[in-house]
Amino acid sequence: MPQAEVDTPLDNAAVEARRAAARAVQTAFRNSGVHAMLEVATTRAAPAVSVTIPLGGTSGSPFLGGTGLPLPDGAGPLQQLLEHHDIHAQVTVIELGPDPALLVALTTGDDALRLAALVIERRSDAHDAALRLSGVFADLGITEDHIYVADGAVQVGDINVQDAITLYDVLTGQRNDAAELDLGDRWDPRTWRDVEKLAELMGPVVSKAAGEPLDCIPHPACRTCISSRPHRITLGSASPQQVLLLADAISSANSSSTSGVSPPTG
Template sequence: MTTAPADVDTPVDRASLEARRAVARELQTAFRDSGVHAMPKIGMTTAAPAVSLTIPLSGWEISPFLGDGQLPVANPAAPLQHLLGQHDVHAKVTLVEFGPETAAEVAVATYGDAWRLVALVVERRSEAHNAALRLRAAFTKIGITEDHIYVAAGTVQIGDINAPDAVTLLEILTNGNSSAALDELGLRNRWDAEGWREVEKLAQLLGRVVSKACGQYLESVPNPACHTCASSRPHRISLGTASPQHVLLLASAITAADEPGACGDVAPPDM
């Protein structure tokens, strides 16, 4: 029986392939939650890198992974290569063309290296991105899944919560004490194209409650759907921009208010 040389490139087995796919998903999620667009590609053979990532170098969010953010003109990939080496992530970083931009191609050697890279990305995630994740998790816990939470310039932008979700958030934060007021003002089910005034009232009520919960004024701007677009999108409310610290307070207030037996620390809004 003839044995193939050890350096022959052969397809990876099914279990190894699934493991590579799993860690590639984790890498993509970790980078995405840090505001970095990373596109993974799975190595299909034993000689190929376990995972290769294409990461555009445009945008400020990539800077935590490029050392101090000062990119050497001759080789912008050098800071990332150095950082990976410092954290025992065996990978080769090269520059590639990415449309009109430049991207870093990161060829991660092994499955273990890929998991160490996941840990590194999470470790270097910004305070604002961590706060945004906490708030998104708090929203999801109370059934708000269609949120638009972004990070920009070190702050968190909380925007475009649809009107029924805004009612849910208001009732959670006031422990249901706002229900009577919502019913009295007709704010619970008035979400057709004629209900733009009700959306404005709801934005005012919600703004006062969330501002108190996070300890910072949030503008809470109504974004009602017009007659033309009412059939394709709901009325929405943009809560505004907050610091990471205040976003964490809001996330904690939502989580605490949703616990069984919670009394809620936020009083119902004055009408």
């Protein structure tokens, strides 16, 4: 009776290399607006990295439709595309809850890295712009933003009021127009009128930076909801071009402020 083949475990360095490749894939998908679940194998014969992409709703559409990878009729078109890019993988359609999903079993860590590069290469202009603005916000210390892509446009918000003041001060060279507003405590429900005044101040400033009008919508928290969220301001929907102009303006103004040179305000 033949003995079953034994799959030998990988050493720590090989496993970590696979994990690093998986992280690259995860980041590439996330920045493209696609929810993907990854699993790393720790044995030699198993596929190095397995990627599961749910197809229910719109989760996979930025990557699998439009200018991204083709929406699969079965798994054939995606399998062919990966082969065309020298990505060795087995693509199958599986059931994941009530909806189907794609399972992409990548043979090696290098195949996973090539898949990550392919996802980045095919990322939409809107997702590129959203990623750029998120990075610029992070440079200012603004990390609670909600920047995402919907219907080809970038949605910018919600920004808590302290972060909104930071953004306003950078873009205006700290003109102190907002200094008189009582927004020191973002959790104080009594300051809702000041949230509206800040939005009014910000609107023309961010619109000028973006090259076209942007909505600047206040979302003050009421006495009931203030315990679960602070006052916020939403900049609204913007085209990729507007978002890139806004990101460039913020980056330039921030560089000027840190070097002691005030940006033009006229």
